[in-house]
């Protein structure tokens with residue numbers, strides 16, 4: 640569905656993404672995570688055909704999306720601050736969605752307006768940041784586009800609205816499976832509804848893994864310093880803190896029965912690290 644081969648792209652001389660290769664061949668929800676300025680939006684723009692790679696090849700359904708109407712008909716790309724016309728109302732934006740996306744689900748759009756308490760008559764220019772995000776999300780998800788790309792859909796939404804968003808996303812995807820790519824800084828919250836994870840870091844697609852796999856990684860071990868040092872010898876330590884003779888370390892291993900047995904055997908406490916903390920450490924380690 641998506642094929643990126645040896646792509647380099649930058650806005651000036653320095654590349655933002657360099658020689659990246661990445662593909663998605665199955666339906667599912669993929670979260671794209673990375674530090675500020677890592678290049679998530681840039682990757683999404685390349686996929687949506689808004690930018691042309693300086694080197695390499697981007698393909699959507701076997702076609703290069705840049706300046707290619709046939710290819711982009713499969714794509715709905717909702718930018719972070721989507722440039723709606725300032726005179727449009729919410730209703731106008733939905734009318735645009737209905738006109739533009741051939742698989743548009745009007746019932747879903749209407750239902751989601753109620754879920755997010757959006758008034759159809761309200762001018763988009765008068766919406767709060769969170770309400771605008773909700774509108775963009777509603778259009779993105781109601782498009783039923785084969786490839787739906789959402790840039791920071793939860794931007795500005797409060798915790799309760801984010802919860803509603805994740806739930807609607809999962810339900811809609813289960814009813815109409817498709818490929819949904821979304822960038823996020825709320826990885827901890829969104830990971831339960833995602834099939835896979837892409838991490839953009841250091842100009843590369845640094846990680847592309849199934850979420851089931853990623854959820855397992857990152858283990859906190861705590862206990863007596865000498866015991867910890869013995870157990871983690873030769874392993875990748877992602878974070879370390881100590882107090883007196885006690886040590887706490889995050890290790891780059893899976894949280895599984897084997898590690899629970901090792902910890903119990905050495906009298907150490909063991910805990911799963913949060914995915915967000917694990918990724919922050921992994922990307923720091925790689926710097």
Ligand SMILES: Nc1ncnc2c1ncn2[C@@H]1O[C@H](COP(=O)(O)OP(=O)(O)OP(=O)(O)O)[C@@H](O)[C@H]1O
Nearest residue numbers: 650651655673674675676677678679680681682839
């Ligand atoms: N239109 C532009 N002109 C020049 N530089 C740009 C432009 N858009 C992005 N950049 C630069 O490209 C880099 C990647 O930006 P991008 O928006 O893709 O990152 P991001 O991962 O989406 O970041 P964030 O999480 O902060 O939204 C940054 O250094 C940014 O300053």
